[in-house]
Every structure is written in structure tokens, then in C-alpha cells.
Amino acid sequence: MTNPVDGPLNGVRILDLTHVWAGPLAVRMLADLGAEVVRVEAPTSRGPRVFPSAPIGGWLSGSVSDEPWNDSALFVKLARNRRSLALDLKTDQGRAVFLRLVTQADVLVENFSARAMPSLGLDSATLQRANPQLIYLCMPGYGASGPLKDRVAFGPTVEVMCGFTNMMGYGPDEPRNTAMALMDPVAAANSTAAVLTALRQRQQQGNGMRVEMSLHEGGVSYNGPWLIDHQLGQAPTCMGNRHPQMAPHGVYRCVGEDEWLALACADDRQWQDLCRLLPGLDASLDLRARQQQQDDIDLQISAWTSQRSKHAAAELLQQHGVPAGAVNNVPDMVDDPQVQAREFFVRYERYDRPMPGNPIHMPGLDSSQWSPCPRLGEHNAEVLGDWLGLSDAEIAGLQADGVIVDKPPA
Amino acid sequence: MVDKVLELGGYAAGYAGRLYAHAGADVVRVEYGVTPPAWASPVAMDSFLHAGKRRVATSDPTLIQQLAAAADVVICEASGADAVHALGFQEWSTPVKAALTPFGLTGPKRNWHATPNTLLAMGGYTVLMGDAEREPLSLPGHYLEFQTGALAYTACNAAQLAGQSTDIDIGMLETLMSLSQFTTVRWHCAGELRTRHGSDFWFVVPSELFRCTDGWAYINIVPQFWDAFTVFLDRPELLVDGRFTNNGLRMQHRTALHEIVAEVLATFSVAQVHERAASCRVPVGVVQSFADVLDDPHLAERDFWQAVEAAPGAPEMSGVKLPSLPFRLGDKKSTRLHLNGVKPLTEPTLWGRLWGR
Numbered sequence: 001m002t003n004p005v006d007g008p009l010n011g012v013r014i015l016d017l018t019h020v021w022a023g024p025l026a027v028r029m030l031a032d033l034g035a036e037v038v039r040v041e042a043p044t045s046r047g048p049r050v051f052p053s054a055p056i057g058g059w060l061s062g063s064v065s066d067e068p069w070n071d072s073a074l075f076v077k078l079a080r081n082r083r084s085l086a087l088d089l090k091t092d093q094g095r096a097v098f099l100r101l102v103t104q105a106d107v108l109v110e111n112f113s114a115r116a117m118p119s120l121g122l123d124s125a126t127l128q129r130a131n132p133q134l135i136y137l138c139m140p141g142y143g144a145s146g147p148l149k150d151r152v153a154f155g156p157t158v159e160v161m162c163g164f165t166n167m168m169g170y171g172p173d174e175p176r177n178t179a180m181a182l183m184d185p186v187a188a189a190n191s192t193a194a195v196l197t198a199l200r201q202r203q204q205q206g207n208g209m210r211v212e213m214s215l216h217e218g219g220v221s222y223n224g225p226w227l228i229d230h231q232l233g234q235a236p237t238c239m240g241n242r243h244p245q246m247a248p249h250g251v252y253r254c255v256g257e258d259e260w261l262a263l264a265c266a267d268d269r270q271w272q273d274l275c276r277l278l279p280g281l282d283a284s285l286d287l288r289a290r291q292q293q294q295d296d297i298d299l300q301i302s303a304w305t306s307q308r309s310k311h312a313a314a315e316l317l318q319q320h321g322v323p324a325g326a327v328n329n330v331p332d333m334v335d336d337p338q339v340q341a342r343e344f345f346v347r348y349e350r351y352d353r354p355m356p357g358n359p360i361h362m363p364g365l366d367s368s369q370w371s372p373c374p375r376l377g378e379h380n381a382e383v384l385g386d387w388l389g390l391s392d393a394e395i396a397g398l399q400a401d402g403v404i405v406d407k408p409p410a
Numbered sequence: 411m412v413d414k415v416l417e418l419g420g421y422a423a424g425y426a427g428r429l430y431a432h433a434g435a436d437v438v439r440v441e442y443g444v445t446p447p448a449w450a451s452p453v454a455m456d457s458f459l460h461a462g463k464r465r466v467a468t469s470d471p472t473l474i475q476q477l478a479a480a481a482d483v484v485i486c487e488a489s490g491a492d493a494v495h496a497l498g499f500q501e502w503s504t505p506v507k508a509a510l511t512p513f514g515l516t517g518p519k520r521n522w523h524a525t526p527n528t529l530l531a532m533g534g535y536t537v538l539m540g541d542a543e544r545e546p547l548s549l550p551g552h553y554l555e556f557q558t559g560a561l562a563y564t565a566c567n568a569a570q571l572a573g574q575s576t577d578i579d580i581g582m583l584e585t586l587m588s589l590s591q592f593t594t595v596r597w598h599c600a601g602e603l604r605t606r607h608g609s610d611f612w613f614v615v616p617s618e619l620f621r622c623t624d625g626w627a628y629i630n631i632v633p634q635f636w637d638a639f640t641v642f643l644d645r646p647e648l649l650v651d652g653r654f655t656n657n658g659l660r661m662q663h664r665t666a667l668h669e670i671v672a673e674v675l676a677t678f679s680v681a682q683v684h685e686r687a688a689s690c691r692v693p694v695g696v697v698q699s700f701a702d703v704l705d706d707p708h709l710a711e712r713d714f715w716q717a718v719e720a721a722p723g724a725p726e727m728s729g730v731k732l733p734s735l736p737f738r739l740g741d742k743k744s745t746r747l748h749l750n751g752v753k754p755l756t757e758p759t760l761w762g763r764l765w766g767r
Contacts, residue, residue, distance in 0.1 A: 007568070008568040008569050008571060008572035008574055008576075009568055009571070009572070010572070012571075021591065025589065029561070029564065033564075033565070033568050034568075052656060052658070053656075053657070053658050054600070056592050056596070056613045056614075057592035057595040057596050057599065057600070058595065058596050058599040058600025058601075058602065059599060059600070060599055061599075062599060062600070062601070073592070073595035073596070073598075073599035073600070074591075074592040074595055074596075076595075077592070077594075077595045142708065143712055145711070145712055146707075146708040146709070146711045146712045147707055147708045147711060148688075148708040150688070150691070151687065151688060151691075152635065152687075152691050152692060152693040152694075153693065153695075154630045154632065154693045156611055156617060156628055156630045156695075157628050157629075157630045157693045157694055157695030158695060159628070159695070160619070160626070160627075160628040160695040160696065160697045160698065161695040161696065161698050161703075162698070162703065163698050163699065163700045163702070163703040164551070165619075165626070165628075165697045165698075166697075166699060166700060167449075167550040167551060168539075168547070168549070168550060169547070170540070170541075170544070170547070175609075175619065175626060175697060176539070176540065176541075176547060176608060176609045176619070177609035177611075177619050177628055178539050178549065179538070179539070179606075179607065179608070179609055179610060179611045179612070179617070180535070180538060180539065180591055181591060181611075182549075182553065184591075185557065185589035186553070186556075186557070186736070187736070188589070189557045189560035189561055189564075189589065190560050190735075190736040190737055191737065192560070192561070192564040193429050193560045193563045193564050193567075193737070194737035194739065195564075196563070196564050196567035196568055196571065197429070197433050197567065197737075197739060198739055199567075199571055200433075200567055200570060200571055201433075201739070203571060204411070207740075209739055209740035210740060211737060211738070211739050211740075212737060212738050213736060213737040214736070214737075216708075217709070217712075217714060217733075217734075217736050217737075218736035218737075220703055220709065220714070220733055221733040221734070221735065221736040222551065222552070222553060222556055222736075223551065223700075223703070223733075224454075224458040224732065224733040225448070225449060225450030225451075225454040225455050225458045225551075225552070226449070226450055226454075226551070226700060227700055227703060227704060227731070227733060228450065228451075228453075228454035228457055228458060228730055228732065229450045229451050229454045230700040230701065230704065231704065231730045231731065232451065232453065232454065232726055232730065234450075234451055234454075235700070236449070236450065236700075238550075239550070240547070241527070241545065241547060241548050243447065243449070243527070243550075244447075244448075244449060244450075245447035245448060245449075246447045246525065249525075249527060250527075251527075251531070251536060251545050251546055251547075251548060252545075253545070258537075258605075260531070260536070260537075260545065260546055261531070262527045262528045262530070262531035262532075262536060262548060263528070264525040264527050264528060266446060266447050266525055267444065267447075270523070318522050318523060321523060322523060323522075323523040323524050323525045323528045324523075324528055325522075325524070325528035325529065325531045325532040326531065326532060327531040327536045327537050327546055328531065328532050328533070328534050328537065329534065329537050329597075329603055330534060330593055330594050330596075330597035330598075330603065330604075331597065331603075332534075333532070333533070333534050333587065333594070334594075336519075336532070337517070337518050337519070338513055338514075338517045338518055338519035338520075338522075338583070339583075339584075339587070341516065341517035341518055342514055342516060342517050342581070342584065344584055344587060345594075351599075353595070353598050353599055354594075354598055355594075355595070356587055356588050356590065356594055357584070357588065358588065359558075359561060359580055359581060359584035359585045359587075359588045360561060360564075360565045360578060360580055361514065361515075361578065361579040361580070361581075362565060362569070362576050362577065362578045362579070363576055363577070364574075364576075
């Protein structure tokens with residue numbers, strides 16, 4: 001049996017119906033804090049038995065295996081510290097089993113479209129009837145009400161709907177999408193906050209509740225300061241790599257192909273520190289003057305950085321008190337002495353693959369307890385026995401009827 | 411019982427405190443030292459982050475320690491590990507204490523100087539944003555700080571839920587790396603470095619920003635939406651075009667497909683894109699200006715906006731719409747929050763005004 005890791009959320013039972021990125025990431029953070037998570041998966045949730053091409057994050061083993069549905073590196077990365085129950089919710093039996101699981105759960109998390117759960121007969125009212133103490137977190141892209149509620153949403157398309165593209169790019173006429181689907185991690189981080197808010201409210205008041213986290217509203221909320229300034233007549237505008245209250249502030253070319261350094265001076269003192277290193281700069285300039293002369297300043301900084309490696313330049317700038325950091329790719333990050341010293345990447349997964357760790361450090365949390373992503377349906381019998389007390393015969397019956405599976409349909 | 415939360419520091423602590431304030435906690439924010447540079451005006455940052463809190467100013471460590479002793483939670487953001495310790499963090503007797511720093515409280519770079527753009531660079535984000543042949547782009551705004559604040563709030567509440575007394579250490583660099591997409595596993599498992607391609611998501615085609623007659627639209631057609639997308643474009647012949655029958659082929663013929671999409675989108679207005687995206691159910695979004703967002707009927711119908719009552723020093727906030735929290739609990743409506751001014755904190759006023767014993 002896979003136990004939850006030690007942590008403050010020990011004793012909190014979560015049913016995880018999430019997919020893609022935002023939902024699984026939120027649940028991973030809760031599992032890292034000690035929640036007991038059962039991932040309830042559709043038989044096809046991890047894809048078919050035969051994949052037409054390699055998944056976006058590659059195969060966990062480096063090449064396609066006999067069980068490709070269990071080896072998508074991106075999926076695996078998000079699914080540690082939980083058990084897998086592969087249950088077909090489209091069957092009456094599957095739904096009935098699921099509603100019994102709901103009675104045993106503290107939290108249910110899903111990030112389907114707004115109409116998916118109702119179409120399964122598992123709308124909020126049904127779930128709350130099954131368990132009035134349940135905290136039901138849904139994460140529809142545009143929320144479960146309003147004119148856009150049925151719009152198909154993914155991180156990159158939601159990003160442009162939030163106003164963020166006004167600020168992202170090389171200038172007002174050259175907007176760019178981050179192409180990183182950042183609304184997903186925004187929703188994930190705020191979902192964990194939402195679940196904890198609800199759990200504490202339930203602890204104090206005894207009530208379960210439905211919690212809604214819309215990707216769209218997450219993005220709009222993060223743009224809040226700009227939206228306020230817009231109403232105050234201080235229209236913010238895209239500045240490329242520059243900053244409205246820091247100068248210099250940019251990304252500068254270094255020795256090597258596509259090698260860069262990020263640098264910023266947050267105040268006059270840091271500017272003066274930079275001037276000690278680059279004597280051609282005028283240490284007497286205040287922020288306003290530096291902003292006016294930023295083109296010239298950037299040229300001088302670039303002339304200096306272009307003679308150095310990004311890591312050497314960063315070290316030297318740091319020694320002089322100037323915020324600077326190499327523009328890192330993955331090997332750079334993994335090799336960073338800071339990242340290594342704090343053992344951020346953890347090798348608990350199959351094939352000894354390093355996986356990103358937990359940014360929350362507190363006594364009692366121990367990544368050596370982490371369990372790898374389970375195989376599809378790996379814990380069918382265990383979960384149904386532990387949570388519902390089903391007998392071996394009952395479990396075998398569900399398996400024979402195809403209600404629970406351990407591989408995708410042929 | 412209402413949580414007493416003491417907040418010190420910049421925008422990460424401010425966001426964690428915001429979450430606490432909206433949850434009904436009694437949040438006291440101590441202004442000390444210099445406010446870090448922001449992407450918006452001081453009144454915008456204050457209104458967004460600090461409405462619903464009480465705000466005092468002091469740099470007296472003894473007064474801060476006394477406040478910390480009376481608090482249930484301290485959220486302390488500082489420029490580095492030494493700066494946290496200089497405040498007396500380790501001596502505070504608060505049950506739950508969170509230190510938010512650029513690199514965490516340990517490690518050789520625990521006191522490195524940082525700004526969000528240097529952390530975004532070190533955390534592997536900047537290298538992925540912007541055009542392939544141009545300088546990479548950093549991320550504007552306060553994503554880094556708000557994400558760190560959300561995690562701090564989660565961690566503190568988890569400890570409170572369990573009744574644990576604990577110290578929490580959150581490094582912003584690790585926050586970024588933990589929230590990354592598939593970049594690290596793609597390298598570790600497939601041996602491939604992800605690179606930047608402008609607005610093109612690259613691995614799903616088409617995924618790109620296209621011009622319309624009166625704006626821009628982002629198209630993100632993951633494979634299951636390809637059929638519907640051909641209807642969206644009113645180009646059903648693409649369904650049987652051998653160059654585009656699966657995502658792998660669409661990646662091979664990216665340029666040709668992008669030219670077709672660009673040609674069609676150039677004839678659509680933003681309103682048409684909206685209408686067709688809804689009727690064809692495809693993942694397409696249009697670039698919204700800030701004015702568009704503020705006037706968005708969807709957000710209005712969802713009662714998303716919040717009002718703030720401003721302190722006498724900020725009368726311009728009257729009638730200004732504030733975004734509410736990203737999440738909503740049950741049927742709870744957003745409350746009207748008051749934006750307090752900053753008052754000096756002195757010994758005689760300490761217990762009278764704040765958390766009196």
C-alpha cells in the first residue's frame with residue numbers, strides 16, 4: 001500500500017479527477033503536503049494502448065515501452081504520491097462506486113469543462129447530497145456561469161483573454177504570447193489556496209462547499225494592478241524587457257550561442273554598484289535620467305556582457321551587489337549550486353529520472369518518502385477495499401464487467 | 411476564531427496577506443524599509459494587495475517582535491536569508507512563520523541579489539519566451555511574487571489546519587521551477603532542450619497569434635479540435651489535405667498551415683472570431699485590451715469585480731473596479747474592502763490599536 005507522505009495534510013482524503021496541467025499540478029502540491037490522494041481515472045485518461053507519436057514531454061524511459069500510457073513523462077511528473085483507481089464513470093456501476101467514494105472523501109478536484117460533470121450525472125448538487133461535508137473544487141476555464149462558460153479553454157487562449165498580451169512582447173506593436181500556458185499554474189497555485197481556505201472554514205464551521213477556480217479569472221486577477229491603473233488614467237504599455245520603475249532592466253547577450261544574462265538595478269545604490277564595475281557609466285544618474293538614457297546604457301552593458309560567459313558575468317555582478325542571473329536552460333538549472341544544495345530535483349521516479357521538487361520547505365516534509373506515479377489502475381483493489389470495504393469477489397465482479405481496468409481499452 | 415496575521419515585505423507577502431484578508435483574517439501589514447519597484451502605481455498596488463488590511467509603519471525590531479508574538483501567522487518576505495534573520499525571524503514566537511526569499515534560507519546563493527527578471531531567467535522561463543533569433547523576453551508583471559504568495563498562504567493554512575507550529579521556507583526560484591511545464595522532463599527523459607518560438611507553442615500546430623481585421627486572436631488547436639477547426643476556418647478541404655491529417659504532419663507543414671490560417675483570420679473581425687469559436691467549440695481566444703477586460707460582459711455577469719473604499723489619501727479610488735479573488739467559495743459574495751492608510755506604529759498605540767491584550 002502507498003501511504004501518503006508525512007505532512008500537515010495527513011488525514012485529508014482527496015479524489016483527483018484532474019487532467020492536463022492545472023488540475024494535476026494543484027493536486028500534486030496538496031499530495032506533497034501529506035494529503036491522501038486517489039486518482040480516479042477513466043480507462044482512456046492516459047491515452048490509447050498504442051500512441052501515434054511521442055508525448056510532448058517524451059517517454060519516461062527515453063523510448064516507447066510496452067505500457068506507453070503509463071510512461072508519458074509529463075503525466076508522470078505531475079502524478080506522484082497518489083494511488084490510481086481506473087474507474088469507468090460512464091457506467092451506472094462506476095458512478096455508483098464513485099458516489100460511495102465521495103462519501104469517504106474530504107476534497108474532490110476536477111478540471112473538466114463546465115458541462116462534463118453534469119453530463120456524467122455528477123453535478124455539484126449530487127456530490128453535495130452524497131457528502132455534505134465535501135469540498136468540491138472545479139476548475140472550468142471560464143467558470144461555470146456567464147456567456148463564456150462553454151467556451152473551450154486552454155492556457156494560451158485564456159492568456160490573451162485576460163489582458164496580459166497588452167504587456168507581453170517586444171513593444172506595443174509586437175505582442176507575444178508566452179506560449180507557456182501560464183494561466184494553468186496560476187490556477188493551480190490559487191486552487192491549493194482555495195482548498196485550504198475551504199478546509200479551514202469547514203474545520204471551524206463544519207460545512208462542505210463547492211469551490212470554483214476559473215483559469216480566466218485567475219489571469220484577470222493577476223493583472224489587477226494594471227487594470228486599476230488603466231481606470232486611473234495611467235494606461236500601462238508593453239515595454240519589452242524594460243520596467244517602469246527600474247533602469248537598467250534587461251536581458252543582455254553573452255559569449256556563446258543564444259547565451260544571455262538578465263540584469264536589473266532596483267535602486268540608485270545598485271546602479272552605483274554597477275557603475276563601479278562598468279566605469280563608463282555615470283553613477284550620478286537617477287532613475288529618471290537612466291530611463292531617458294537607457295538605450296546608451298544598454299549598449300554599454302551589452303558591450304561588457306558580450307565579452308563574458310553568462311555565469312561569470314552573473315557572479316561578478318553579484319559580487320558588486322548588482323542583481324543578475326544567467327538565462328538558464330534546463331542543464332544550467334540542474335547544475336546550479338543553489339539548486340543542488342537544496343536538492344530541488346528529486347530522483348524518486350522510475351528510471352531514476354529527476355523530477356521537480358516541492359518549493360515549500362517545512363519540518364516533517366521529506367521527499368525521500370515520495371512514491372512514483374502509479375500505473376493505471378494499480379490500486380484498484382486496494383482503494384476499493386480500504387475506502388469502501390469491498391470484498392475480493394465484488395472487486396473481481398467490477399473488473400469482469402469492465403468497470404475497473406488496468407489498461408486502456410484495445 | 412479569526413486569524414491574526416502579521417505581514418512584512420513585498421508583493422509575495424502582500425499577496426499571501428491578501429488571501430488571508432479576503433478569507434476574513436485580521437491582517438496587519440508592517441511597512442518597513444523601501445517598497446520594491448512595481449509594475450503599477452503605488453495606489454494600484456496598494457488597492458489590489460492591501461485592501462482589507464490594517465497598515466502600520468515601523469522599523470523597530472522590538473515592536474515587530476511584539477506584534478509577531480501576538481500573531482497566529484507571520485508572513486515575512488525579505489531580500490535574502492540574512493535580511494530575514496536580521497528582522498529577528500528566528501526569535502519570533504509566532505506559531506506559524508513563513509519566510510519568503512528569492513533563493514530560500516539555505517544554500518550558497520541564499521543572499522544573492524535578485525529581482526523578478528533575474529529569477530525568471532535563472533528559473534528557466536526567460537529562455538523560452540520571445541522570438542528564436544532575438545533576445546529572449548522576460549515576463550512583465552508580478553507572476554513570480556503572487557505565485558509565491560499563494561504557496562505561502564497554502565503552506566501556512568496547512569500548518570494551521572493541522573494545529574502545527576512550524577517555520578516555513580519558500581524560495582522564489584524553486585517556486586518557479588516547481589511550476590514549470592514539461593521543460594525539465596523533456597530534457598531529462600527525451601534529451602531535448604525546449605527553445606523559444608515567439609508566440610508559437612510549437613508542439614501543437616497551429617498554436618500561434620494571428621492578426622484579424624481589428625485585433626489579434628490566439629489559436630491553440632490540440633489534435634482533438636482539428637476537425638472543428640476546419641469548420642471554424644470554413645475550409646473543410648483541409649480535413650482531407652494529406653499535409654495536415656495529424657499533428658505530426660501539421661508540425662512538418664507548419665509554415666504552409668500558418669499561411670492558410672493567417673489568410674483566413676485576416677478576413678475575420680474579432681467579433682467574428684468570438685462568434686465562430688463559440689459555435690464551433692474550438693480553443694481560440696482574442697486579445698483583449700484592458701478596457702475590453704473591464705467591460706467584459708462575462709465577468710460582469712459573474713459578479714467578478716469588487717469595490718474598495720479608499721482612505722482619505724486616495725479619493726481617486728472611488729468607483730474603481732478591483733478584481734476579486736481568482737476563486738469563489740460556495741455562494742459567498744465578494745465583500746467591500748476598505749483601503750486603510752499607513753499609520754506610524756509606536757509603543758503606546760501598539761496594543762491599543764492592534765491585537766490588544
